[in-house]
Amino acid sequence: MPMTPVARPRFLNLLQIRFPVPAVISIMHRASGAALLLSIPLMLWLLDRSLESESGFHEVLSLLGSPGGRVLLFLLLWALSHHLLAGIRYLLIDVEVGVEKSAARRSAWLVAFGAPLLALLLTGALT
Template identity: 45%
Template sequence: MAEAKQARPEFRNIHVTQLVRYRLPWAGKVSILHRASGALMFLLLPFVLYLFEQSVTSELSFAKFSALLSGGFVKLVLLALIWGYLHHFCAGIRFLLLDVHVGVTKPASAKSAVAVLIISLLLTAIFGLKLFGLF
């Protein structure tokens, strides 16, 4: 008797319309956010350098700097920059640990990815409270 061949699983490329339904693992989400936070920091670098220049040039420019930072929109941009830095930093530590083979198993990788998200969001909330004068 001949054995019945099992059908091999068929893997297809994902179409753009299927992206909404695709469930990315936590490690994948952290990886994408790591890239996005790096791009955010790079794109906002001229803004950060302008703020630094305004804060150290003279007392008058520091007063202009303080007045600029009192606006709500600028504080939101700074909060996004703070999140970008903190997430990039935490995820970078995670990726360095993965490079030395710490936490490379699937469950450990998922736990470290969730930990990166939670830690970076908690630190962002703490710095956000300080930025908006609530802490």
């Protein structure tokens, strides 16, 4: 016999819903993953070009050192840092480390601010 669906309240106004930090970094984990996925061809091209020849190597270096290149590098390093830090957080939660609400919120804040900071430091150090 089919069950009659229970009428549950719905509130889907994304502009008014207040997300807790762990929810925000979870969405960003997905978004950064999608961004990294889409950047795979670019990464392979950079790898290919840089290994191919002396001139290709310098082309890649000057590309990454240009203002636009540095912005793109920062954004990709941010995506990578966020995906990596949030990923480590999820692996720890999988083995039941930091599951408690206060600990989970603290680590979420750490990821949210640690990732762009790490990306900024890496961009500065690498270019």
